[in-house]
Amino acid sequence: MTRLDDVAREAGVSASTVSRALTRPGMVSEATRSRVLATAERLGYRHHPAARALATGRAGLLAFAVASLANPFHAPIIAGAQEAAEEAGSELIVVVTDGSAAREEALFERLADRVDGFAAVGPAAPAARLAEAARRLPLVTLNRRVRGVSSVVIDTPGGMAGLGAHLAALGHARVAYLGGPEGSWLDRRRLRELRRAMPDAEIAASGPYPPEFDAGTRAFDAVAASGCTAVVAYSSTVLLGLLHRMTMKGLRAPGDLSLACADDLSAAGLAMPDVTALRVPGAEAGRLAVERLLDLARSSRPGTPAHQTLGVTLLPRASTAAPGRGAGTGRRRGDRERARPVE
């Protein structure tokens, strides 16, 4: 492996100059800089991360915690985070918490003095612990806001306003909400906002449902018994399961039941049936989280935590329509696009 010295010797300068040419462009003359860069390039020089980490105190690593990798919702978030990290010359260590606060804290503990920052999607730990952790290490929470901790939140609760209005306008008065993991900061807010958006409707919340297909099939019975005319699910995977069970029973969307969900995975390359959903900027959220983390790491001074909120947009599709009254009667009122049964 070529080292700094090799480049220095070859370019006829000292190692310090090479180091500066590579990282502090303004500190060396243009002439030497270009010569050094060319030499480095020619010799295929790559800095030794450990040596740099030892000298600077920065590891060039970031930790990124998610509850599960089996949930495709996280895929674009991680992809965005990874891209941002790569651009900044850092690597991402993705860790899985299984949604357990204990495991989350254990992982933080384990990684705290090995990485330059820690990001967590929907962390389960109590707010006080998170705030404490943030004092020790750059910390960013995604989809959860905690006093004293920088955060990036995809505003699906805010999206409930539009979605609720949409359903209300269609005439739905009884809506089922299929909720996410217990104690989810975001999920509580989604439900609250949905209720606020549909003050005249009855919202029957059930859950918690894990973000799995089968949870949706199980949810069907509760939904069917509730007499609701529309369903809002926090996860499209759950909704897919529900849709499947419905279809099994000979019911269709939107004829028999209107369907909507709070995350649109088609943006993640995961096409799914034509379901009304919220467009969630997952990749952007991941990217912003990493950028914030790097900001925090750069200015070792804690500073005031920044909270960012990413808006979502409603994607009205074929799975929602005015409440119907029986199987297979999806077609009504001439709106062909909207009334086409969902597959």
Next chain:
Amino acid sequence: MTRLDDVAREAGVSASTVSRALTRPGMVSEATRSRVLATAERLGYRHHPAARALATGRAGLLAFAVASLANPFHAPIIAGAQEAAEEAGSELIVVVTDGSAAREEALFERLADRVDGFAAVGPAAPAARLAEAARRLPLVTLNRRVRGVSSVVIDTPGGMAGLGAHLAALGHARVAYLGGPEGSWLDRRRLRELRRAMPDAEIAASGPYPPEFDAGTRAFDAVAASGCTAVVAYSSTVLLGLLHRMTMKGLRAPGDLSLACADDLSAAGLAMPDVTALRVPGAEAGRLAVERLLDLARSSRPGTPAHQTLGVTLLPRASTAAPGRGAGTGRRRGDRERARPVE
């Protein structure tokens, strides 16, 4: 942060002794060792990874490449890998290749002198490049075997023997195979083995299908047109989509079509309908890959590459039965469990 010196001073020994007490238990006397350990514990000493990496030349990091995080098939594999890495005191850097050989090589290049080893699930790069990479850095391929590179393979092709026999015994003579990504080492072999296991049946292969729900819905038409009585999909996500579309059309499994897939995700905590599948030991594969990687890293000598194959077992479930002749006729021959239509 407490350093080695702090512990040394506190314990009344030199830093070298502390270092040895911590990593080379046999080299210090029992008395000093326990004293040092207790002191380290009391002061909350944790070694500085960068310093250790610089001194030893080992980074304590492993790279793990997968094509996509949106594919839940990878979740247990990564989980197993992570667990093994954690036990060994290493961290895992999970990277996403999007199935592109170019990105794969770029990532390898980028990480090669930053990690102690590189594992790749179903790598897309040509065999020669992989062999070359293996000469440079400990490398393990999963679900692909390459001459000169250690590998761990989940033997789904082998599982096709049992699955084929199962279908043949039920009387299926026309079977559709829904194949995976183009150029997949494993997928080619699965198809070959399925054909070998059902020499008297006609196997209609189609694809490539990405591992997504919607790919399954698209696949339905091809399957329906083919006149097959059974479907074998490489991915359960694809099969889920197919099942959904079938149901939409009023068809049921196994009455109208028997269904089976090559990966069983219920082991990954992802319950899905009662589909005949192969139990795939994903977590074990991930774990073994990491252990092999660490072996290779320890014995800097390349040694002979080791190839491990993990067997799969057939999980016959309700989605396969003797070929039927019409919708809703799933119930036959008194086998209630087997004949229950799949939901």
Next chain:
DNA sequence: TCCTATCGTGCAAGCGCTTGCAGCTCACCT
């Protein structure tokens, strides 16, 4: 023309840990 900023570069001291080597202390053997 001499003095003083300014700019560019090199020197050398680390960053915290590991490890070859040397030295010391005993126990054991002859």
Next chain:
DNA sequence: AGGTGAGCTGCAAGCGCTTGCACGATAGGA
């Protein structure tokens, strides 16, 4: 009793990079 080896421990030299400081050169002002 002296010699010898084994068993522990400490010394010090790095691992490859960054960076404060000093120094020399150059340009500008007086």
